[in-house]
Amino acid sequence: MTNQGTNLDPWYDSYADRTAGLSASEVRALFAVASRPEVVSLAGGMPYVSALPKEMVLGSIEKVMHANGPMALQYGSGQGTPAIREHIMQIMALEGIRGSADNVVVTTGSQQALDLVTRLFINPGDVVLAESPSYVGALGVFRAYQADVVHVAMDDEGLVPESLRETIVALEAAGRPIKFLYTIPNFHNPAGVTLTWARRLEILDICRSHGILVLEDNPYGLLYFDQPAPQAMRSVDDEGVIYLGSFSKTLAPGFRVGWALAPHAIREKLILANESATLAPNSFGQYVITEYLDQTDWKGQIDTFRGIYSERRDAMLSALGEYLPSLTWTRPDGGFFVWVTLPDELDSKAMLPRAVKELVAYTPGTAFFSDGQGRSNIRLSFCYPTPESIRLGVSRLATVINGEIDLLRTFGGASMMQSIPTRSGVGNPPPNIL
């Protein structure tokens, strides 16, 4: 064992190569700062679990302990309980998915399903296609397995099929193995946009014709505001799509229960990988959730969440319109996030310490790319703070952004004001906003 360089970790030389891909995400680093009570955090995407009545959960826990205590406290099957898998089929039917509960694998949140799928398919250097931008937690997994993430353009209708086609053709010409397309079609994290139905079909066609698997990640689909999102991609393709779902946003993330619905052959391998990673998913969580789904008005509870998030989305969009009218942003129809584009000259990561000083936190856009893009973007989350806090947070953000603009204007950024879009983004995001 040697201790080279400036690294003080005595085991530095012993780590496997893939640990080079393990780094704390920018979101994670922010949690420490943003958790100070005086900071308005528009950074993390924490569901507003306080809106879940305590009695609803307590009742389910008590029932489980009385009726099934020893089973719920025991190790379970590596695939998940049959009862919760049946419920999961009914939940997915709300988005048009039909199939067999036998092809569902319950996981420790959908995050673990992401990990297992990547583990099954990725050799170092294999290509994963992902939207531009993409979910920071997925990028972390892909990095950990040494995948090469290639971003594909999005606009306000989601992933752009033509860009996908061109990217695939270019990668194939270069002899690069493309293993799957990772996509978040509904209320995208971080972009806040939703993939149209026509594009879903076109993207499936493209992937099918190039032999590329689609990994459809849909934790936000049921959290729509005005009307449901288009049906799931998996609803029209049961061989070429692995679908990921979760109870984290529609119930609570603390249960750590999510799932994958996979083509049968893949599902077999997923179960083995699940057993190897955790022996079995959380038994107690599965029993409590099953009881909750059996005994409570869980759809009514999702309606309550939708109402709360919709009001918060409105608060954020109107505050942006009022305090930062010269910027552009997306207008989400569900989910948790708004994606804001700053003037080119601003660096959202460099600006963050100043924002924290002003007692507001956001996530810099660079967190959502594997290739350094996103400097002039920020992700704002409206799921957790109250509408009043959101207004306060956005007004503080405006102080920071306007201060940076003034500084640049004073110290040589003379052309900068011309580059600031003059049109408000409310309700009308330009196609190239992402």
Ligand SMILES: Cc1ncc(COP(=O)(O)O)c(C=O)c1O
């Ligand atoms: C797009 C997306 N996928 C997956 C996850 C992971 O969710 P969980 O592991 O809680 O199911 C998240 C969480 O924020 C997410 O935003």
